Amino acid sequence: MSAQQPTIVLVHGAFADSSSWNGVVDRLQTHGHPVVAASNPLRGLASDSQYVRQLVAAIDGPVVLVGHSYGGSVISNAAKGLGNVRALVFAAAFLPDEGESAITLSGRFPGSTLGETLHPVPVTLPDGRQVTDLYIEKSKFHQQFAADVPEGTAAVMAATQRPVADAALAEGASAPAWKDIPSWVLVATEDRNIPADAQTFMAGRADATVVTVAASHAVAVSRPGEVARLIDAAARATG
Template identity: 80%
Template sequence: MSAQKPTVVLVHGAFADSSSWNGVVERLQSHGYPVVAASNPLRGLTRDGEYVRQLLASIEGPVVLVGHSYGGSVISNAASGIDHVKALVFVAAFLPDEGESAVALSGMYPGSTLGETLHPVPVTLADGSQIADLYIEKSRFHQQFAADVSEEIAAIMAATQRPVADAALAEGASAPAWKEIPSWVLVAAEDRNIPARVQAFMAERAKATVVEVPASHAVSVSRPDEVARLIDEAARATG
């Protein structure tokens, strides 16, 4: 049964890891989808996109590529020109046009409170250059990132969050794959990282199929049924 369905590749965003897709993976697998939850490096948009692009090249047959948050920028960079990616699904995610960054887009309309919750940690790279790894302060993670998740689960998410390099959020996107591949967008109406108005603007610009869910930024954790349903819809539409 799995061979008859496209492979779903899930790409997490900043301040998360692949386990943020666990509920979605469970539901997709129960419906016969082969699933890969990629480990996004979160080091830089070009670098992260190339990482996902190489992963896509290793997969035979059609692919539905899904990105959450900053992962939306990554999948749009990665999928351009790859014929076997048949659909893009953006989950509370960025859909940048060429040259646009996550930082610029998130500030397009008011509502994001992410910046005031960030804790930068200086990191020296092998070449001697310095970057800042950005974390959400643990005491503020629940309300900022995952307000509709239990305190217990949010505490685990805060402890296991993956930092993103500051340069990754400021780097401009390359030519976007959403201009050539059919796209679906889940707008998280209660998102405090990417304001819902920004998500809706990007979805309309991309002429995407849109569903809005009353959820926090961590919608893949709090509403896995709705996320899996949209992915299934995209897969069926392109099959």
């Protein structure tokens, strides 16, 4: 590896927050990696990506950028043209090509049951714009998002979930960084949000290094060791 350890920047997706990375953070820090778990705004793909891009640009030294779920779309947008990003890691995540959205990609392959679990909440932003926030219904959260997580843990995750603006999931991506930056992908085979076939398709066209884990969409919570090992492998390979 290079003399300077890369900073690992973790970007959560919809219906989660940065605490969803806690188990991964613990393992990475044990192995000496500096880590930042970003707070993804979940308001819109372009604006969320710009937020993460500014965070990464302010880090001194190399970065491995990691995204879960919709956070994969964010890191691919954010990293484009950033010289300090050495690797991208996608954990049960979207790798959109230019113009593709999370909705179009998840709907391209059968298997997602997310739509029938969503609870929309209209909200008015400080600038007067009307948007719709999406939550997963609490009674359906465990089976939909985190079926392999203990029920009590899933109940806490459901209560603390961050809503995503519906427009963010429908917004098309810009030119993707995965075409220029080496990528690693963890495919969660029991994912009910993003079908495993969709994850495999996206990983293949990105020519990514792939590992497959029998896990739910909440793989960073249920299998933090596997996620941390893949991140560590990416950091070492690009050092």
